[in-house]
Amino acid sequence: MGEKISVRDGFGIALFVTAGIMWGSYTVLLRHWRVPTLEGAVAVELPGAVLAAEALGPWALDSLQGAKPRMLTIKIVVQGSVGEVLSVVALMAALQLLSTRTAAMLPTVTPAVAMLIAWAALGTRVEPAELLSAGTVIAGFALATRRRLSLPENLQRKPI
Numbered sequence: 001m002g003e004k005i006s007v008r009d010g011f012g013i014a015l016f017v018t019a020g021i022m023w024g025s026y027t028v029l030l031r032h033w034r035v036p037t038l039e040g041a042v043a044v045e046l047p048g049a050v051l052a053a054e055a056l057g058p059w060a061l062d063s064l065q066g067a068k069p070r071m072l073t074i075k076i077v078v079q080g081s082v083g084e085v086l087s088v089v090a091l092m093a094a095l096q097l098l099s100t101r102t103a104a105m106l107p108t109v110t111p112a113v114a115m116l117i118a119w120a121a122l123g124t125r126v127e128p129a130e131l132l133s134a135g136t137v138i139a140g141f142a143l144a145t146r147r148r149l150s151l152p153e154n155l156q157r158k159p160i
Contacts, residue, residue: 024107031095031103040092045084102145112137 005013030040067075095103112134118124 020107020110024104027091027095027106028100028104030092031098031100035092035095037089037092037096040095041085041088044088044092049084099145105141105144108137109141 035043094106098106115124115126115130115134119126
């Protein structure tokens with residue numbers, strides 16, 4: 001049988017699901033409001049950066065002081081530009097092009113994509129059940145975002 005899920009794991013899963021719901025809802029609203037790309041990126045990033053600096057600043061100083069300056073600089077540049085700014089700009093630009101249905105479904109593929117990146121970039125071992133789950137998520141995304149969501153005529157119910 002599978003491993004038991006600890007309280008900590010359950011809390012982590014709940015946080016991840018909550019974040020997914022929040023980002024999914026936010027993505028749909030951005031698409032609905034048709035927020036321009038750069039203005040939307042600034043609106044997302046600026047308050048988050050200010051809040052993170054205020055909330056984490058006092059606790060982060062201890063751990064940051066032990067970090068090597070080169071590693072810290074690389075982390076700030078990569079996470080700040082690629083992980084934050086460029087990803088949000090890409091999201092805002094995509095929302096200008098995508099349908100609301102496709103935009104709403106995008107967060108569902110994030111775990112599968114993260115797993116594939118971890119495998120390719122870090123050599124993380126991927127279990128067969130994880131591959132099956134990722135395939136299921138991607139297939140569900142493809143099915144849910146196709147233009148015609150109705151059954152083929154030969155499978156549709158006929159009135160009696």
